[in-house]
Amino acid sequence: LLIENKQLGRLNIIRIGFVVTFLISLLNIAIGNTVLIFDCFLKFLLTIPLNVLIVYCSEIYNSNIRTMGLSAINFWRRIASLSAPFVMSYLTIHFGTYSTYLVYATFLCICAIASLYLKVESMGVPLDEIKKEG
Numbered sequence: 035l036l037i038e039n040k041q042l043g044r045l046n047i048i049r050i051g052f053v054v055t056f057l058i059s060l061l062n063i064a065i066g067n068t069v070l071i072f073d074c075f076l077k078f079l080l081t082i083p084l085n086v087l088i089v090y091c092s093e094i095y096n097s098n099i100r101t102m103g104l105s106a107i108n109f110w111r112r113i114a115s116l117s118a119p120f121v122m123s124y125l126t127i128h129f130g131t132y133s134t135y136l137v138y139a140t141f142l143c144i145c146a147i148a149s150l151y152l153k154v155e156s157m158g159v160p161l162d163e164i165k166k167e168g
Contacts, residue, residue, distance in 0.1 A: 045152050048152065049146060049149045050083075051079055052145045055138075056139055059136075091104065092104065
């Protein structure tokens with residue numbers, strides 16, 4: 035339902051999703067205690083902009099680029115999901131519990147800033163009429 039919200043559009047959903055998850059990561063660090071509900075919100079809300087990005091890329095890019103890009107996204111998502119428990123365990127053991135939130139916050143801040151550079155809104159525009167900016 036979010037992806038078809040005419041007031042927000044796809045770009046704003048991506049941006050808001052990254053900013054909110056960034057703030058939740060900072061909130062976990064500031065509280066100084068891991069709160070399960072915030073972890074659940076972090077995981078749930080992080081899937082929103084990532085899944086909207088897949089739809090957005092499918093609408094913006096040509097078929098040959100889209101196929102290559104979506105394949106690369108799926109490849110790296112699999113690698114990340116396999117390696118994340120090991121990386122996060124290492125960070126937790128060697129640098130403390132909140133180092134994982136600091137890593138999340140850093141990457142989410144980078145993603146939020148990078149999402150500001152997405153210019154083409156694809157919401158409600160036929161694929162033939164989307165202006166490709168290069």
